[in-house]
Amino acid sequence: MSKENLSGYYSFVSQENMDEYLKALDINIALRKIVCLLHPDKEIIQNGNHMIIKTLTTFRNFNMDFELGKEFEEDLGPVDGRKCQTTVAWEGDELICVQKGEKQNRGWKHWIVGDLLHLEMTAEGAVAKQVFRKVK
Numbered sequence: 001m002s003k004e005n006l007s008g009y010y011s012f013v014s015q016e017n018m019d020e021y022l023k024a025l026d027i028n029i030a031l032r033k034i035v036c037l038l039h040p041d042k043e044i045i046q047n048g049n050h051m052i053i054k055t056l057t058t059f060r061n062f063n064m065d066f067e068l069g070k071e072f073e074e075d076l077g078p079v080d081g082r083k084c085q086t087t088v089a090w091e092g093d094e095l096i097c098v099q100k101g102e103k104q105n106r107g108w109k110h111w112i113v114g115d116l117l118h119l120e121m122t123a124e125g126a127v128a129k130q131v132f133r134k135v136k
Helices: 018-024 029-037
Strands: 008-016 041-047 050-056 062-067 072-076 082-091 094-100 107-113 116-123 126-134
Touching: 018 029, 018 116, 018 126, 041 116, 062 072
Parallel strands: none
Antiparallel strands: 008 041, 008 126, 041 050, 050 062, 072 082, 082 094, 094 107, 107 116, 116 126
């Protein structure tokens, strides 16, 4: 278990390379344009080994509810229509998610620096980054 408790509400600060990441997931150009314009917020609820991560936008919300260290089937229908076997666990101070399925090297990691929540998402060879500021 990490020293960090990620619980809180985070507002969007910035993102990099989102279009390339979405291309790697075979997202069509119209949806990529919409997603790249969104400024999502994150709400994280961490209670022991149980976590809920909510990605909140004006377009569509996505909730991820899981137990740390336990593989589960994740329905990514709202994202790219796929399902994958997902495991989320702490590695040091980083929360690491591995998503096994059709796309190679798919997953993400979260970490905290000061009041900033960092998110790095990977799929195939693409890497996108988002930064959020803790507001409560």
